[in-house]
Amino acid sequence: MSELAWWQRGVIYQVYPRSFQDSNGDGIGDLSGISARLEYVAALGVDAVWISPIYPSPMADFGYDVADYCNIDPMFGTLDGFKQLMGHAHRLGLKVLLDFVPNHSSNRHPWFEESRSSRDNPKRDWYLWRDPSPDGGPPNNWLSRMGGSAWEWDEVTGQYYYHAFLREQPDLNWRNPQVRRAMDQVLRFWLDLGVDGFRVDVLWLLIKDAQFRDNPPNPGYLPGEPDHHRLLQTYTEDQPDVHELVRSMRATLDEYGERVLIGEIYLTVPQLVKYYGVNGEGAHMPFNFQLLSARWNAENIARMIRDYDVALPEYAWPNWVLGNHDNPRVASRVGAAQARVAAVLLLTLRGTPTLYYGDEIGMTDGYIASDQIQDPAELRQPGICQGRDPERTPMQWDGSLPNAGFTEGKPWLPIATATSVREQDGDMASMLSLYRRLLSLRRGSAALVRGTIENVVAEGDVLTYERRYGNQCLFIALNMGADAATVQSHAGMVLLSTVTTRIGDAFVQGANLLAASEAVIVIVDSPS
Numbered sequence: 001m002s003e004l005a006w007w008q009r010g011v012i013y014q015v016y017p018r019s020f021q022d023s024n025g026d027g028i029g030d031l032s033g034i035s036a037r038l039e040y041v042a043a044l045g046v047d048a049v050w051i052s053p054i055y056p057s058p059m060a061d062f063g064y065d066v067a068d069y070c071n072i073d074p075m076f077g078t079l080d081g082f083k084q085l086m087g088h089a090h091r092l093g094l095k096v097l098l099d100f101v102p103n104h105s106s107n108r109h110p111w112f113e114e115s116r117s118s119r120d121n122p123k124r125d126w127y128l129w130r131d132p133s134p135d136g137g138p139p140n141n142w143l144s145r146m147g148g149s150a151w152e153w154d155e156v157t158g159q160y161y162y163h164a165f166l167r168e169q170p171d172l173n174w175r176n177p178q179v180r181r182a183m184d185q186v187l188r189f190w191l192d193l194g195v196d197g198f199r200v201d202v203l204w205l206l207i208k209d210a211q212f213r214d215n216p217p218n219p220g221y222l223p224g225e226p227d228h229h230r231l232l233q234t235y236t237e238d239q240p241d242v243h244e245l246v247r248s249m250r251a252t253l254d255e256y257g258e259r260v261l262i263g264e265i266y267l268t269v270p271q272l273v274k275y276y277g278v279n280g281e282g283a284h285m286p287f288n289f290q291l292l293s294a295r296w297n298a299e300n301i302a303r304m305i306r307d308y309d310v311a312l313p314e315y316a317w318p319n320w321v322l323g324n325h326d327n328p329r330v331a332s333r334v335g336a337a338q339a340r341v342a343a344v345l346l347l348t349l350r351g352t353p354t355l356y357y358g359d360e361i362g363m364t365d366g367y368i369a370s371d372q373i374q375d376p377a378e379l380r381q382p383g384i385c386q387g388r389d390p391e392r393t394p395m396q397w398d399g400s401l402p403n404a405g406f407t408e409g410k411p412w413l414p415i416a417t418a419t420s421v422r423e424q425d426g427d428m429a430s431m432l433s434l435y436r437r438l439l440s441l442r443r444g445s446a447a448l449v450r451g452t453i454e455n456v457v458a459e460g461d462v463l464t465y466e467r468r469y470g471n472q473c474l475f476i477a478l479n480m481g482a483d484a485a486t487v488q489s490h491a492g493m494v495l496l497s498t499v500t501t502r503i504g505d506a507f508v509q510g511a512n513l514l515a516a517s518e519a520v521i522v523i524v525d526s527p528s
């Protein structure tokens with residue numbers, strides 16, 4: 001498997017740093033905490049840790065408002081601490097990926113403070129400043145993803161600036177070559193330190209219409225949806241010029257050898273695959289988020305897998321994401337039993353899986369009382385925006401300890417449920433054991449890591465497909481229903497089942513029974 005890059009062979013594990021492990025009792029996770037848990041992460045069997053932003057930040061959007069791109073927020077630690085963490089990870093064989101947030105900075109970033117100081121400041125053009133429209137209002141109708149107009153009036157210089165997210169997150173002007181150079185230096189700063197790659201925040205939003213045209217109304221808008229859905233994002237997202245920016249980031253990474261560029265992109269599959277670049281010179285992996293919102297039934301998932309495989313250019317490496325810090329947790333979306341099926345799905349599909357911390361123990365969305373809400377997206381769009389706190393609750397390490405062992409202080413968000421790593425550790429039937437088995441099986445299986453995916457079929461509630469490499473064939477069957485079901489199979493042996501007692505059993509040629517919500521990986525005896 002050596003000719004595949006590490007990020008093609010491997011599995012990525014996302015850590016939301018505020019919530020992984022607190023080491024100093026302030027109730028917020030930090031780098032020492034992450035470092036202390038790296039043995040756990042390595043033993044789980046993943047290959048890379050992606051850490052959401054840890055840069056100095058006023059934390060208006062919990063680190064996605066960066067005030068210094070080349071340092072660490074004191075709340076999380078120090079630059080030296082980060083280097084130690086990275087050294088520790090590398091010694092354990094884990095790669096380290098950072099979150100790169102180039103679309104916007106914090107309004108407290110010195111670049112913005114300079115830009116805002118006067119109209120003729122050399123950094124004025126680093127952000128998107130515009131005069132009011134003739135009626136004195138905002139320059140156009142663009143809406144913020146956090147509610148309201150995307151334009152903020154600035155009294156001092158008498159112009160508006162654009163922010164796709166919070167007003168504390170002014171968008172940078174990527175048409176300005178100085179901005180491009182400054183951001184390129186940021187990439188190089190972390191690459192020089194040894195970082196193995198980046199997940200790039202809102203890559204598809206990076207560049208906006210040069211003429212600042214009004215976005216057209218969205219005919220499909222339904223009342224109650226977030227405000228910005230009132231408009232199609234015709235001039236504020238997925239602009240043709242973005243691809244040149246992606247290429248240039250990739251070119252920088254390529255100078256450093258095997259580093260990975262991953263793009264956060266919420267678009268349709270045909271739009272998404274363009275981010276690989278015309279000849280694969282774009283992002284290594286534009287994140288494939290389809291499973292985050294997929295209707296959970298065999299037919300829909302089968303269609304999704306087939307369509308994605310067909311849409312991918314021949315040079316493009318696929319990837320799948322089951323959870324992240326912006327979406328409800330998989331165990332809450334599909335329920336505990338189907339979350340086990342989802343684990344088998346994620347780790348047997350073709351392409352690199354990304355796993356969200358805590359999903360490996362089946363963490364569910366936490367309950368957040370109204371006076372505990374932290375997420376600015378929810379606080380600023382009450383009743384409209386589904387908050388993101390529930391999926392950001394602290395990692396549950398040990399249910400016998402206060403705050404599940406996450407902190408000795410008061411956690412910044414409540415602990416969601418009682419289950420924990422400690423409780424599941426020795427239990428063969430637990431979610432954690434299932435994930436460990438899956439990760440270990442995947443690691444050793446050429447068919448799973450690099451094989452083709454074929455015969456993706458839904459029959460009733462059962463989804464089946466094959467992973468083939470050389471003369472090996474694995475048959476995967478997922479019962480996505482709440483009743484037992486039969487599945488037609490070749491003869492083989494069960495390598496893994498969500499029903500643990502079944503492992504090692506024979507599968508016969510013809511009809512085999514699957515229990516409710518059972519998923520199996522079968523090694524086929526004599527593949528044709």
Ligand code: NOJ
Pocket residue numbers: 061064065101165201202264325326
């Ligand atoms: C996407 C991030 O994942 C999300 O958490 C953040 O609020 C926005 N980008 C803005 O940076």
Ligand code: CA
Pocket residue numbers: 022023024025026027028029030075
């Ligand atoms: Ca802390």
